[in-house]
Amino acid sequence: MVREFPRVRGDAAENGALMPPKNPTVRQSDADETLKCGDCGLSFVFTRGEQAFFEEMGFKRPRRCRECRQALRELARPRVS
Numbered sequence: 001m002v003r004e005f006p007r008v009r010g011d012a013a014e015n016g017a018l019m020p021p022k023n024p025t026v027r028q029s030d031a032d033e034t035l036k037c038g039d040c041g042l043s044f045v046f047t048r049g050e051q052a053f054f055e056e057m058g059f060k061r062p063r064r065c066r067e068c069r070q071a072l073r074e075l076a077r078p079r080v081s
């Protein structure tokens, strides 16, 4: 399996040399992917940052858009009121 993006955690990140900028405008939009939600059928953006996060966590690519994922999450974990 080929990892196309470098990991930012580790020595470099700890040294503060390669800390990724928090500013979202710096995001490399050309690395973003547009995926289609398997639930509602809408296309949604799977950003480079999300890709890195999913890879880091060992998750597969999402099949649902953020809203559908959030809806599922709320179903799975009812609010405590």
Ligand SMILES: [Zn+2]
Pocket: 037, 038, 039, 040, 041, 042, 064, 065, 066, 067, 068, 069
């Ligand atoms: Zn959806």
